[in-house]
Structure formats: C-alpha cells, structure tokens
Amino acid sequence: MCKVLKILRSTYYDSIKRKDNKITKDDSNIERAVINIFNSNRKVFGTRRIENNLNDKGLTVSRRKIGRIMIKHNLVSVYTKAKYKNHQKETNEKRIKNLYY
Template sequence: MCKVMKVHRSGYYQWLNQPISDREKENQKLLTHIKDAYKESNGVYGSRNIHKDLKELGIHVNKKRVARLMSEAKLYGVGTYKRKPYSRAGAVHKAHPNYVKRCFIVDKPNDTWVSDITYIRTKEGWIYLATVLDLYSRKIIGWATGHRQTTPLI
C-alpha cells in the first residue's frame, strides 16, 4: 500500500504512532462535557444550548467548536416545530369589539383588564394558556390552561 501511495514505510509508521496532540486531548475532554450536557437534556439541546451550559460551568469555548465536535460525534439537537395549531377549518369566528382601542393608560385599578392566549408546545401536544391582566397594576388577575381552545378556557 505504501508503494501505491508513494510513501516510505518508516514515514507511514511514524505518522501512525505519533502521540495525541494537546488540542486533541482538550477536544476529547470537552466532548465528554458536551455529551454529559446532551444526555442531561435528553438529546434535545443543540450546539447553542450546549454552549450556554458549558459557559455556566466555567468552560469558555467557541460556539463553532462546540458545533463541530457535536457534528463529529453525531449529536444533533431537536428542531422546533414551527406550525401553530388552528381551530376547526371553516369555522366562522365572531369578531369582538375593541373596547381598549389601544389606549393602555389607566388611572385606577380594576378599570381595564386585557387577555391573551399563548400556545405552549410539549411532548404530549399543545397546551393553551389564557391570562387576564390588569392594565393599571400590570399583574396577572387570573390564568387557565387547557388542551383545547374552548370557551371555558377563555
């Protein structure tokens, strides 16, 4: 094989038996920390979150290096699911009147309440969080969660 590659046998064996470099030793040590953080996240975290975890541990390393080491070790984070759930297709939604009319300055408590619905993705599916906020104090008056966007939730 050395003749085909036009390499001396002594050069091949010297290359084969060369000691591991300091950089490679450091990469191996760093990879153990990366694998621990990856395992701790149940295989969800990508290179950005792993980098944050390492930074919290006091290990300062470049994001690209973490990404390269993870790629070489075939450790991939779980991407987010972009599509938000919709209500029934073809359902007619009644538009409610806008009483606030974008005037968010309030003089007394419990004069104006506003609400919002937030979609939260979990492993089991979507959860809906409905909140009611007092504009004067900016405090949450009430909240509810549910698996469906139904009237009792809102």
C-alpha cells in the same frame, strides 16, 4: 519504511509526536462534556445552551466547535413543531354600508 513511502524520517517522527499532544486530549474531554450535557438535558440543548453550560463549568469553547462535535456524533436537538393556526377568511363583524354615497 520511510524510503519506500518517500517521506523524511523527521516527518514520520513528528507525526507520531503530534498524535498525543495536549490539544487532542483537550478535544476528547470537550467532546465527552458536550455529549454528557446534551444527553443529560433530554436532547433538547443546542449549541448556544451547551456553550453557556460549558462556560459555567469553566470551559471556553466556540459554538462552531460544539456544532462540529454535534455533527460528528449525530447529535440533533429535539424540538416541538409549532401548531398550525387556522386563519379565518372573513371577520366576524357585519359589514356596514357606506353612508357617504
């Protein structure tokens, strides 16, 4: 098979080893933790609050990594839109004549 694909045997076996390394196992644990925190908090938490929550649990994860996990799993935080406040065009006070002229 390696001859057909024109790759070295060492490359093939190295790639098999790399699939089950510790980093990928930790990443899957972190992904599950991020998804659980996000869903358990009514889908309101963003990357900063999830990071703080993970730090409290003893896991150190960067905000970028949490953001990538959220994008990968289509996790978008829900937030309320600010209510429109109408601005009055004129003030309620009456104009005072200029007494200097």
